[in-house]
Amino acid sequence: MTKELSASHDQRRSQLLRGVLDLCLLALIGERPRYGYEFVEALTQSGLDLVSEGSIYPLLARMERAGLIDSYRAPSAAGGAPRKYYRLTEAGAAELTAGRATWSTFTVAVSRTLHDGQREQREQHE
Secondary structure (H helix, E strand, O other): OOHHHHHHHHHHHHHHHHHHHHHHHHHHHHHOOEEHHHHHHHHHHOOOOOOOHHHHHHHHHHHHHOOOEEEEEEOOOOOOOOEEEEEEOHHHHHHHHHHHHHHHHHHHHHHHHHHHHHHHHHHHHO
16 A cells, blocks of 8 residues: 555544544443543554544543543552543433444445445446
8 A cells, every 4th residue: 555545544544533532432431430541542452543642631521521421530550640530421321322323323324335336336347
């Protein structure tokens, strides 16, 4: 893959992720309360390695202001300074449920569009 195609691919992935990063964070918090760096680790393990802590914290702050999550401090397991953990509120749990339904409907429609287009191309060439 050329550098231009690779850059274009990364840019598209970044734009797609930007639109659903809040939903991904809610899903991760829905599994268990987490602190900042744990989000980056979990997203990277899921293949979403384009996310840095610097892009997560402003989004967490917005979600907290919106009442979707709240935070608390707890001692670090490593014995360092207390960490700020985030957990879902009832509103956050409802938003996660609604977001999952929206995402499911959206991805089905996009997949149908992308794959139907491929099928049409194959049929035209036959």
